[in-house]
Amino acid sequence: MSNKLGVVFVVIFSALAILLAQVFTIAPPTPDVVNPLLTVKLKSLSRNDSLPLQISGRWQLIDSKTDEVLIERDNFQGDLVCDITGPKLGPYAANRDKVYLHCDGEDALRLDYFSYPGELIIEAERNKLNQYHQLNLYLRLRLEDYVLGVICGELPSQTPDIGAALEAQSIAARTYAIFRIQQGKRLRADSRDQVYIGSDQNTWQAKDAVHATRGLVLSEDGVILPSYFHSNCGGGTANSFEADFSKTKLSALAGSTDPQCGDVYQRWQHTVPVARLDKLSAEFNLGDTLQALNTVSKDIFQRRLVMRLQGENGHHDLSGEHVRIRLGLPSMIWHGLIINRDGSITITGSGNGHGIGFCQEGAMRQAKQGLDYAAILQHYYPGVEVEALTANLFNQ
Ligand SMILES: [Zn+2]
Structure with missing residues (x-):
């Protein structure tokens, strides 16, 4: 009886040892996926034009060169204008060429009736007479937040049964953004690059697709694909x-x-x-x-x-x-x-x-037919590799 028990214990311990050995030796290390900050050009604002601006919660206007906090307040509702002194938020003049508008809350920034995550970069441009004549407005945000806004701008994300197309599009959009960054370009928020519409139209379907493909990008021969x-x-x-x-x-x-x-x-x-x-x-x-x-x-x-x-x-x-x-x-x-x-x-x-590359209408059709994101991507980008965006791949 005790011999049999001993054999059972030996078998159980051996099985456990083999299992542990597999876990520690065979399982690949999880790659460190990065979620870099990127810059998207939203629009330009000419002298004497204005854009409605609304901020909920704490905000700071920060000098881009010195990181000095120029203005700090709670909430704002008014106009952003290009003044003779440069950028001006309602009564608050920045008196700087370039400032960051940092908002503490999530999606606390509302510009021209669109809500945005991240930080607004306000860059005043001078004309030949050295007078401010235009503000260039950029958004600095995390890659994954940007991809979510692109999916909702590029596809009708609430269409039934297109989850795989949303996932494939998330990977293609994430890859394209990295490709442009590696080219040293700033992304534009329209179809010249990718349509980015902020966070008002975010749907749970798009959030699921971005989350399920978090950090995945496309490459060919180890190099980011111009997707x-x-x-x-x-x-x-x-x-x-x-x-x-x-x-x-x-x-x-x-x-x-x-x-x-x-x-x-x-x-x-x-x-x-x-x-x-x-x-x-x-x-x-x-x-x-x-x-x-x-x-x-x-x-x-x-x-x-x-x-x-x-x-x-x-x-x-x-x-x-x-x-x-x-x-x-x-x-x-x-x-x-x-x-x-x-x-x-x-x-x-x-x-x-x-x-x-990737055909959006075809991808939605294929998703409805039951193909998964990998099969859709292989159809439009034959032979492409889907891999995690690591620091190495990003910094190439
Ligand atoms: Zn097609």
């Missing part, structure tokens, strides 16, 4: 190298198919007035009239990659994306072009946006 994304690819995403978005070829941005985005019923029609076409000709010194707009190269989805502008004084080749921005077109996937009697052109096309 471009867009609204609708129009049938397939573009090759970033061919579309002149990347200087080098990236496997994860080589393009992928997405036939449902190219459905005939989703096509758009857009008329470009003559004045806008002629402006393009004049911009490149080709004369006052644009005589022709020809396709030099296109991809298999009919996306115009390079276009040739023909004017009286010659021709100029321009990337499709530049043409899209200048002519105000939804996308460069064209299915038809008609020249109207007045010289304007009417284009039929599909898609919305530059078409590089």
Whole structure:
């Protein structure tokens, strides 16, 4: 009896020892995920213009150079203006070129009717006469808070069953922010970078997605991926190298198919007035009239990659994306072009946006079909690695 008990104890202790050995030797160390501070440009404010500003709780106006607290008060309601003395909050003049507005409470800052986390950076700009003529307003906040505001600005986060798309978008948005920081750029709060709308529209769905993917970013060959994304690819995403978005070829941005985005019923029609076409000709010194707009190269989805502008004084080749921005077109996937009697052109096309990388509408469709975030990301960024944002990766 006692021998049997002894055997049982030996077996239990051996099992425990093996388990402990596995825990201590096999489990990888948890990487130190960083949540860096970043700066987002919100807007500029011209001399004599004003923005409504509201602060709840304790706030301080701090000199950016010396960290000296210039003003400290409770609550504020009034206007932020660019005064002859520089930034001025209601009756409080900063008398400095650059100040930080620090608010103690969470989302205590409300500027131009939007609530924000973090700290407002107010930078006064001088003109040639050395007079203050503009305030540039930036928000300094944590990466994860920023990603939450981007998800709510970029996707309809309350749509049922798109949790995996919100997670994939969180990872793409977080990665894009780091990519721009590594390029030495300040992020802009609109679609030129990523739409950031503060914290008023935060939903629990978006919070869940950001939390579930906290610190995760995308990389290729150990380097942060330029994780471009867009609204609708129009049938397939573009090759970033061919579309002149990347200087080098990236496997994860080589393009992928997405036939449902190219459905005939989703096509758009857009008329470009003559004045806008002629402006393009004049911009490149080709004369006052644009005589022709020809396709030099296109991809298999009919996306115009390079276009040739023909004017009286010659021709100029321009990337499709530049043409899209200048002519105000939804996308460069064209299915038809008609020249109207007045010289304007009417284009039929599909898609919305530059078409590089992650397609938001396609991602939401895939999420509804039951794909997880990893599968969605692999579809739009083939071969990409999902990894934790460590200090090493961030500081590259
Ligand atoms: Zn698509």
